[in-house]
Amino acid sequence: MLIPFSSATAQQSTQPEVLFDTHPEVSLNFVHVQEKLLQGYDRPFLLVDRSIIRQKTRRFMNALPRVRPHYAVKANPDRQVLGTLIEEGAGFEIASIAELDLLLSLNVPAAEIFYSNPMKSRTYLKYAANMGVEWYVIDSIEELQKIVSVKSDAKMYLRIDTPNIGSDWPLAGKFGTHLADISLIIEEAVKLKADLAGITFHVGSQCRNPQNWRVGIERSIKIFTEMQQAGLEPRLLNIGGGYPVRHQKPIPSIEVIADVINEAIAELSETIQIIAEPGRYLVSDSAYFVCQVVGTATRNEKRWMYWDAGLFGGMIEVTEGLNYEILTDRTGQCVPWSIAGPTCDSVDVLMHDIMLPADIREGDMIYIPNTGAYTTAYASTFNGFPLPDVHVI
Template sequence: MRLSIDDPDRLYKSIKRFAQVKETPFLIIDRQAIQQRLEEFQKAIGYAKVFYALKANPHKRITAFLQQRGVGFEISSEQELRSLLRHRVPPQRIISSNPVKSNTFIKGAYSAGVRLFAFDSYSEIEKLSEFAPNSKVYARISVSNEGSQWPLAKKFGVDIEDAVDLLARASEMHLEPYGITFHVGSQCTDPVTWVKAIEKSRIVWELAKNRGIELQMLNIGGGFPIRYTESVPSISRLAHVVRDAIENSFPKGVEIFVEPGRALVGEAGILVTTVIGKAVRNGQRWLYLDAGVFHGLMESIGGIRYPIGTVKNGPASEWVLAGPSCDSFDVISADVELSEPEIGDQVYIMSAGAYTTSYASRFNGFPIPRTYFV
């Protein structure tokens, strides 16, 4: 069974059958969809080693699924590390690209055999040198996040000169300067942003070489977009642009890493919710669901617009869609077109496989949606 918004009849039929036996809210993950995205990704970016960004959806069955297919993992925390070790993921297939890590995490990852870590500050180099000596380290550079709907700029990344200095410091401190990484921001739809980031990486690479540092790896991070309400450039198109940019600027044989999160699991998930209330406020029609911003749909406050549907047919009208908590931030969308649902009807949030359950809290006593697999 392949659940897809391209085939709404089949989708609704499948959800309906499922929904009769489960209490909402819950997330359905379609493993066939993950398989399809993985194959597409591997075909398009065959030149890169794939490390799934576990934060996108760390469910153990997704981990097992990807582990069996030989995918690597990108992690940041002890919990993520433990989960991978439980699934017997070999440490050579684990990297940590969060430039700021806790000492405990670094120690734990190192003792488990992980040897690839990102950094973007002197203090991180000191920590890595002490707790993960002789590891391969890569500098996170700051790049434009133009075209990203979930920007990751500002918090991390250094400029060209600092990156080169830090790589040089790393080599003086029992670490192996190994490469460069960047993140163009999540859900990035502008290919030029990757090209510019690769160009910036090339400058760092060459300046490092001039200082006697021979780098080997370029990690192009995540950012590959999925379809929400609007169409996005295909993975193969982006992969093509990225490959051309790398071939134009980097020496042959450079090792390429890629860390997709959203692109592997996002379109494979559907969050099934139920209408718990309706109201008219200042002339606007409000619909309240049993899951909201705090219970899986956090990204809606940053501008992610999920495709939303019901099993109802009939004329559609505009609704403000809100979650169940008392907080006024708990508004999923200010303008959704839906055929009028009744209390107790189900509402389906599509493309909800990434950054939903992993962000969800139990705020106000509402449960984190459970995940079921088809």
């Protein structure tokens, strides 16, 4: 067996998809998964190939020469993954002080770390300030005041609301200053003599619509003018994350997205530092997630299969419609399956009506490509099931 059966193959044979781009995407070579399994299997695992992380980072940097990637640690905080990104020259974006400590333990200078969580506890802020973090995001007057009270010379960037149209995992709503509130925040920054020095936005994760970046950049440029007129000194544009990877839906390649971004930033003065916060794009394609069928059942004539990793074991992104490709060694005729995780929680159901071979049974392996991001990072030991292992090659 070399290439296992794929749920995508089944769907594509009846419904050919027109891809947006002609640039080849990469995946970890399946032979590595087979070699790993020769050593046995005792729990779900992620197999990560560092050479793909290097390739993706270089491709990102080539496509966007003026934009430095600051990897979003939350996507996959594995030490070897981070070490590879450090070697490739990436900076970092953090959500918590645990992520900060992890980076400091790998000798990343605090000045390379952007604290991009718009809601930070005072305790975390003090800690980050003591450790030397310089840049902090805000998206409200309250957060601006909180940061100034902890670190009066903090450099801050304002997260603004941007369209998340066409993003599989939208991030709008919870964060992002509404356009109507921006002037008030600028006024408050001037009043407090705060160094409000940049703008950021997030187009939503797995964003398949490059125009969202154009809108975000155009809005940012307008706000820079307003900031300057108010006496502030804007010098950072942070175009966030969201760069998509290939699963089953078509995606625009990074080169296609870069055409839109490069055009939108072309006129920006050299005094503006431009960064991005890719998470998924840099690490997702580097890995296969491997788990096992614990058992199958027929309920009311419907076929169910239960895996040893479900929503709580790393597969949570399916809840927002992320369509993973599912591969198996079986080649029988396809029937619709419902797929669930191993816990007793009724929310732990991954998908319904997925066409997979009818002869799948207990003990079969399941292989899911392009899963290096937001899988193991989300996993918990709920119900006593072990965390997936991470193996890095």
